[in-house]
Structures are given as C-alpha cells and as structure tokens.
Amino acid sequence: MKLAVNCYSATGGFPNGEVYGMTSQIRRSGASIAANVAEGHGRESTGAFIQFLRAAQGSLKELETHLILCGEVRLMVEAEVASLLGQTDEIGKSCVR
Structure with a gap:
C-alpha cells in the first residue's frame, strides 16, 4: 500500500498534460x-x-x-525513480517466494 501512496505523491507535480498519460x-x-x-x-x-500474485507481478x-x-524523459528526478524502483524490487521479491 505504501508504494501506491508514494506513486500518488510522486505524480502530484506532473504537468497537466500528463493527467491522462503517465x-x-x-x-x-x-x-x-x-x-x-x-x-488474492x-x-x-x-x-x-497465486493467480492474483501473478497479476500483481504484471502490474509491478x-x-x-x-x-x-x-x-x-525527465518527468521525475533520478533519485525519486531509484527510490520507487527500490520499493518495486522489494515487493517483487516478496511475491515470488
């Protein structure tokens, strides 16, 4: 759930043209x-x-x-991208145990 919240925060400053995009x-x-x-x-x-975990992995x-x-494309700074990717990596590891 924390990742989803962080995704909302990270995209809050995106340009208006990206509302229906990224x-x-x-x-x-x-x-x-x-x-x-x-x-699941x-x-x-x-x-x-397991089927729903696979769907979660696809979304991940x-x-x-x-x-x-x-x-x-510079919508996000590299540090923010790296932080979020670190979270996705941790979640991915827990989905395949």
Missing part, C-alpha cells in the same frame, strides 16, 4: 499491485491466490517500465 498509468499500476495482493489473499484457494513490471520512462 500520471494515470503510474497511479493505476501502483494501486493495482496492492489491490491484486489483497484480492481473500480467495479461498491457493491457486486463486508495468509500473517499473513507466518509472524508468519518467526518468528518461
């Missing part, structure tokens, strides 16, 4: 990670839980791609 993409993929883990946890079978990779792109 701002939306980063916020949605960040929130989707937490939502998929929570939904609420399922009654291990198989269903999507978020990582958007963050890298934001660094490349």
Whole structure:
C-alpha cells in the first residue's frame, strides 16, 4: 500500500498534460499491485491466490517500465525513480517466494 501512496505523491507535480498519460498509468499500476495482493489473499484457494500474485507481478513490471520512462524523459528526478524502483524490487521479491 505504501508504494501506491508514494506513486500518488510522486505524480502530484506532473504537468497537466500528463493527467491522462503517465500520471494515470503510474497511479493505476501502483494501486493495482496492492489491490491484486489483497484480492488474492481473500480467495479461498491457493491457486486463486497465486493467480492474483501473478497479476500483481504484471502490474509491478508495468509500473517499473513507466518509472524508468519518467526518468528518461525527465518527468521525475533520478533519485525519486531509484527510490520507487527500490520499493518495486522489494515487493517483487516478496511475491515470488
């Protein structure tokens, strides 16, 4: 959940022209990670839980791609990108145990 909150904070200063672009993409993929883990946890079978963890991993990779792109086009400073990517790395490790 912290990553999703940090994604919202990080995109708060994006240009208005990015509201339906990177701002939306980063916020949605960040929130989707937490939502998929929570939904999977609420399922009654291990198989269903694993399926939702895989969906969370997909959103995680999507978020990582958007963050890298934001660094490349200078929508975010490298330190902020690195911090968020560090968080995605930690979450990714916990999803594949």
